[in-house]
Amino acid sequence: MKIHYAVLFLLISTTMFSQEDAWVYFNAKPNAQTYFDTPTLMLSQRSLDRRSSQNIGLNFTDVPLEVTYVNQVKSSAGITVMAQSKWLNALHIRGSQVNINALKTLQFVDKVVFANKALNITSKKVSENQIAETKNKLKTTINYNYGTSANQIQMLNGHVLHQQNYTGSGKIIAVLDGGFPGVNTAQPFQKLRDNNQILGGYDYVSRNANFYTGDSHGTLVLSTMGGYKENQLIGTAPDASYYLFITEDDASECPVEESLWVEAAEEADRLGVDIITTSLGYFGDFTRPEYNHTYSDMNGTTNFISRGAEIAFSKGIIVVASAGNEGNQTEKHIGGPADAVSVITVGAVTASKVRSGFSSIGPSYDGRIKPDVMAQGKDAVVADVSGNIGVSDGTSFSCPIMAGMIACLWQAYPEKTNKEIRNMVIQSSDKYSAPDNNYGYGIPNFSAALAVDSFVNKDFAVYPNPAKTTITFTFSNQINDASVIVYSVLGQKVIDKNITHQNPNLSVESLKSGLYFYTFDADGLHKTGKIIKQ
Template identity: 35%
Template sequence: SLHNSGLSGHNIKIGIMDTGFDTSHVAFARMRSENRILTTRNFLDGGNDVMGVPGGQRRHGTEVLSVIGGFDEGNLIGTAFGASFVLAKTESLTAEIQAEEDYWVAASEWMESLGVDIISSSLGYIDWYDTTQLNGHTAIITQAADIANQLGVVVVNCAGNEGGNIHWRKVVPPADGDSVIAVGAVNTDGFVSYFSSQGPTADGRIKPDFCALGEQDRVAASDNGGYGFDNGTSFAAPLLAGGIALLLEEHPLWRISDILANLKRASSITNHPNNAQGWGIPNFVNAINMEPYSPQRSLLIITPQPARDSVVFNMIFSSASTAILTVYDLSGAKVQEWDETATEPSTVIKVWDGRNRSNDKVASGIYICVFRVGDNNIRQKLAYFSR
């Protein structure tokens, strides 16, 4: 229904880290022709080649990418087939090692620096953790996911396929993060898959957050250039992440809290969440037609995006209050800051000439703008080009 209404994820940037990607597959022909593979990076081997040679290494990543971004009418249409993608190869098939977690962290930092809106990850690590550490702040990968979220990136991760593992059963990091949208698997009848990892977290929170189809998902097959079917929460996660891309395309000012709250309100067991399926299966048609969860709130709108030389900050105050607007570079250093006051609900406009607190022109790059008003910290990314 949302595709028929014209939504496809257009102008939404999605980062995916996985085993590699056969981007030559016909499922990605439209993506290639429209130059929507923005950039790639191989954290495993170095360089930018994420395809590698034909074989098993790139199978999983190819399937995951096809579920969210593929388009071959009559064979497969991904949930966000019109989105743009940043692809990272971080996962090895030969061994499960801690370096892979480090690659994931590095890839998430890289993706955030490029301005992705969503990270869709179908990876997770348990070999060097135990279930008592699933508290949302112990696992390194979970900490990295939470940082990305704080910087404005929606992080969607598979819940994991440990439901049948008597030694674990629980969600896999980073799905234990309180800001990470963890996705479990259901079959075509809507029943939870036996393998789908469950909650609660070690500190008692419900996980997963939602479920999506994770059995008999239609995928692009990298070994023969055709199509097939596969099972796992690895495919439930990109299905749902693509739906979130459609929400952001329709509602670009929605915050992560709006997305999460409205999906919970629009899901199949919204009033009775549990640790097998979270809030259930979201109805994105219902979610997209909802009002923001906190409609009376202050906002920060930055124009133009990207900005060249000068930037206009539109600070929308929902009530009389004082606020601080701060610009940070990606290292976290404070670049510029202003104090603003509104005596009534209003919009205060600030034009920035791109100079720092020492009155020097700043370099081109990605900056983080934080609008602090009352108890709210509103974050927006700014792409700035200096002449």
Template identity: 35%
Template sequence: MFFISSSFAQNKYYIYFKDKGITANQSLNKFSIKYQEALENLSERSIERRIKNMGEEKIITYEDLPIQQHYINDLITLGIKIENRLTWFNSVTAYLDESRENILLTLPFIDRIEPVRVFKFKKEEIIPTNYLVKESSSQDQINYGSSFTHLNLSNIPQVHAKGINGNGIIIGILDSGFKWKEHESLINANVIDEYDFIFKDSITSNQAGDQSNQHDHGTVVFSVIGGYKDSVLIGAAFGSSFILAKTEDMRSETHVEEDNYAAALIWMESLGVDITTSSLGYSEFDDSVFSYKYSDMNGKTTIVTKAAELAFQRGVVTISAAGNEGNTSWFRIVAPADGFNTIGVGAVNQNNILASFSSRGPSFDGRTKPEVVAQGVSVFSASAFSFNAYGYANGTSLSTPIAAGVASLLLSAHPHLKNTQVRNILIETADNSSSPNDEKGYGLISAKKAISFPNLEEINNQYKIHKIFFNDIGVESNSVKFNYSTNGKDYSPQAMTFDGSMKFITEIPLLTNGQMVDVFFTYKDSVGNEQREPSNNTTYKFKYGELNVYHNLSVPVPYDYGILSQNYPNPFNNKTIIKFKSALVEPAEIIIIDAIGQKVKTLFKGLTKSGENFVQWDGITDLGPTASSGVYLYILKIGGKKYGKKMILLR
């Protein structure tokens, strides 16, 4: 080995290694040194969360195995300074010039080298104010001050009134920095760890070398979710604990590096975080040569999206801002909100009207985005300007911590929930879940609806159902019944047990896996009136043996992932055939959009037949002209869901 010196301009790169001592397709030995090292890198809290969500036998995957230390040592010997170690990607990042890059590519253990994308940081407008007004009602146990409006839109005060404040939940916040030790609303927050991924230390507030406004944005975001100052500002989940990551370098106007985000997620996950929230989306780039395109917003291309999805696979609820691109030429969602499981959050005003700046969906592959919305216009928050400064701010950066706060309240109320259940409940209980669209997704998020939505717990192959009721005049605890049916007609009532606090629980009788179960609840309020939930003679539904409960959303059909076929032929010239499956006769629509997201053809809109359906496209657009050569996306909308695939037209 020899030392590489350089005086040329350097850029940041991912250096990917070929293996981890074993390859990705080799089975893991639980007793191997590698496996044990991966386990030792996780906190007890992280292991517990993984066991709950992944199962005890699957908590370590190839991605978790440590990077070969002798590979890193060889790079250091060559004079390479390692910036971030990205275990999940078997990669490190470092600054290289072209000569260093070329030499590294000759090393036998290097798989490839790719540039780290650099993004433009867009901060929201903060409107300072010195006049604080109490807006909460006399019925509230907490004096919310000017934070009442944005919290009340998502029914958060009603949940706080039950004593649910996020206690027991760890939230990780990725942002520009946090002046939390020097603001009255944050100084008492339970911050259990923090790290600066720019300067590689534990200082997340401004320090020597930072821009003066470096920690402003993160302070605003943190206060919306975790602040607490009586009569002034209350955070959505003020009882939670927090892990803070300073990931965005604001010394340059265009210097937000995606590897810091990925490194922060890996770090947070290892510490046992339950929820991560980031209000900085990645879409506009410092160098157009290395830019992503809307076609890359497909849930599987950007590093930040891949990192968020890997965190989700490990049981973390991942939440991200949809972006503020609604008034720009980009218009669409930004990474990592394009992730398959990451909850993208859009913004509305206090009247639940979409903010014009809020990025729209769908993802490039046709999935509904954003998932939910919360207030992101005139949100009251702390300001880093001084110890007791506050202001109003606009942006999906503000709606996102509200949504993350709701997720924390839900998980705090029902700590047995898996992250897949949390995601399903937040979407199911949003106010537009029966007719989702590409502007507000499934709609306005509601803490009250989410926490009162029935949910399942599995213990040793036995299932329990949990239910919390919100009733202003109270519930007679001995009157609550769980009514279930396996044929949709004949219902069996079963008494539920009150836990002495707020929750009713009962064991579900042993049924056959896959059996559809219809459910409703009945009880008497404190004045003797009979009540039913859901109240409109509909039912909740679930498949026995599965954990998700449905009401407005459709229960997935068995061939969910094969419902839409790849067109044939593909590529095509004159015509192509698209096949899809339907479980019953139901409304459906197939549209075709081009590479920039513009609809060019409505190919089918009507009732399907039960079973296999097919349609044909001859390349003619709705406006009459023949479509030009290129990549197109065809999207099937059916059963409240969307499915999409790409096809290529060659002229």
């Protein structure tokens, strides 16, 4: 089954609108110290622990909006508050141009920025103030029986992490999308339900707690990470936990969607989420053309959503975003939040690792390499709302496939920061030494990423693992020699050798490909582990 998407865009003259979208920015948070003194008033303990483990301090952006300011704007004539952001200290509002401009007289208002760029008359740099957007939903030891989904995992050598029990356990992924119908009923999500891996969610569009509704796009996206149906579909992070947030209004094309995305990202941060994955992109073809972005906006600092994504990264979260599906269009470049500097932007390749023609390209407007990495997005295997397994196209799917594998890698290296994990993924990619704006740094090799840290200055290490010919053991200089025994999965001893600092290498060339177990014994130091022979 191939799933296709069609979006109807209504071209309506701006003269028909009496209401405008805008952002009102505040100039203070007078009660900030109260929150700094009691940080659990604004962040969960898991969020605080994530900050602490990465040496990230609290700052002004963590403090909630001043309630009295919000209430005064809400009570202003003709103003409707659509969304809010503590990170950017702003409200997304809707009203007439006259009523919105009247807010500038309030002493706590720093500035007002209209979604329609032509209405912004300011001496400040335009690139800092343009927040226009368009909705462009991107259509788009374990040995699992991956079935038809094998290629999209094995292309990344993700199965190697799964074989070592790195399946996303202990990591939390927030999915920001258009809806998740069927996740509460369809069979491929039963494992998530039975193990309480759906931690919650929210529909920011309708402002209610029912997130098992909306467009099915999010359901397909989630299936590439958390789906589980033997011999047909295994997601890249089947043991991760998930929050599901609806930020995409499929019924209209409104600037507020960027603001809802940022609001959801802030909640993900508060809850202690590790990874945000989003298969939404914002560039052109908006219902009201005056709200459209242009390529010059794709600089990582102009778009509201991209600024929010960058702040999310500063909080210790890894943000993974689809590059976009505009590669065959006149304007081929990545949109927002894919243009953000620290976002891991994912393009799409075919099953044979050739860039899909629809995959948006770089660079960002300021010349940075984008996309960052690639994964399968052509004929990606997904599950629909009824539990049927089929294929669909789009960077919508290469993105979560990548996000799930990142969760597995981070599980393997829980002490690493988000910056370090991001670097490990990129540095493992097959075009790392010669990136370009079609493939970015290329297709990551998560097996290599798993071994990229050689455990320098640690007492014990085994690398590379997986290995083709030789494995090296490193251990304390206080130990003279050691005994290493390797066993098959059936418990048969296949290697028994003594090693020393002068010759710490163990040949595995004679072993068949597969999983093995080792024991390491030396002067009271006893270690056990797994070896993958390629």
